[in-house]
Amino acid sequence: MNVDLFDFDLPTDRIALRPAAPRDAARMLVLDGDATRDAGVADLPGLLRRGDLLVFNDTRVIPAQLDGRRGDAKIGATLHKREGPRRWRAFVRNARRLRDGDVIDFGNGVSAAAVDREEDGSYALDFAGDEPVELLLERAGHMPLPPYIAGKRPTDERDAADYQTMFAAEPGAVAAPTAALHFTPALMAALAAAGIGHATLTLHVGAGTFLPVKATDTADHRMHAEWGRIDAATADRLNAVRTAGGRVIAVGTTSLRLIESATDADGVIRPFDGDTSIFITPGYRFRGIDGLMSNFHLPRSTLFMLVSALMGRERMQAAYAHAIAKGYRFYSYGDASLLLP
Structure with missing residues (x-):
């Protein structure tokens, strides 16, 4: 499909620079079948059914943004996928100043050799020393806010707190599963009282989620692989919910993509442990989820293509036009949508 079909005019002042406070005070646009209504995240217990199950991504964002030097050249790096105990694949700023094997000094006793450059311009960074890389990043790295926010404020x-969800447990993401940022202990208690359960899986979100689609046709866009895991007990629980007539509602596109990656042609969710580069566009047949709670996405993004696949492109274009007209806040720190086909 032509990428231009997923374009729309988004005023820059609609991109939220801070989250709502409290988190569950955010607004939420509800698309339920053919109906559309304005609501709030706190209304969620009354919008779902007893027996439904929300699925959260429990990945934890690491301080994956690094600023360093190679000689007199400033070099920036955004880690996006772990490739070994001491090796991370990274998108590099000012990469033209690097040669294979060059050592980048990130300060605070942290350095890495840049090797194995790929066609997309990324390098593998081999971190020096014996300390766990996680400790090195705590010393030298900082939170990798999306460029649409970081370009407007430091x-x-x-x-450090706002960009982690309450479910964050498994370190490894370089971007937050932002739909889950709206949840609080009070909201979770209200959901449980309404008979709505929850489960967790892990998908370490990569920096590729921020990359623009440069191709003119969706068939030519390459997704970067991300590592995820659904254990057998969680897969069994999700299947049992659907068998009993409940709905599996993914909280965030990351949860949705991993569930769909783990679901076979018969609609059975299987245990999963490995990489996924699934790219969902209109025409895709959803097999493992029955709905999605998600933030509002940017024009021409793979995530807007995904929600268009779930609800229909024209429906989502109209919904986003409504959201813009009504002052909804977009992107990572913005408001939410509940999409129930």
Whole structure:
């Protein structure tokens, strides 16, 4: 499909620079079948059914943004996928100043050799020393806010908490599963009281989620692989919910993509442990999920293509036009949508 079909006019002041406070005070646009209504995240227990199950991504964002030097050249790196105990694949700024094997000094006793350059311009970074890389990143790295936010203000101490979900447990993501940022212990208690369950899986979100689609046709766009895991007990629980007539509602596109990657042609969700580069566009037949809670995405993005596949492109174009007209806040720190086909 032509990527232009997924374009729309988004005023820059609609991109939220801070999250709502409290988190569950965010607004939520509900598309339920053919109906559309304005609501709030706190209304969620009354919008779902007893027996439904929400699925959260429990990945934890690491301080994956690094600024360093190679000689007199400033070099920036955004880690996006772990390739070994001490090796991370990274998108590099000012990469033209690097040669294979060059060592980048990130300060605070942290350095890495840049090797194995790929066609997309990324390098593998081999971190020096014996300390766990996680400790090195705590010393030298900072929170990798999306460029649409970081370009408007610097990262600060608030982001260290604001950009983690309450479910964050498994370190490895370089971007937050942002739909889950709206949840609080109070909201989870209200959902449980309404008979709505929850489960977790792990997908380590990569920086590729921020990359623009440069191709003119969706068939020519390459997704970067991300590692995920659904254990056998979780797969069994999700299948049991659907067998009993409940709905599996993915919280975030990351949860959705992993569930769909793990679901076979008969609609059975299988245990999963490995990489996925699934790219969902209109025409895709959903097999493992029955709905999605998601933030509002950017024009021409793979994520807007995904929600268009779930609800229909024209429906989502109209819904986003409504959201823009009504002042909804977009992207990582913005408001939410509940999409129930």
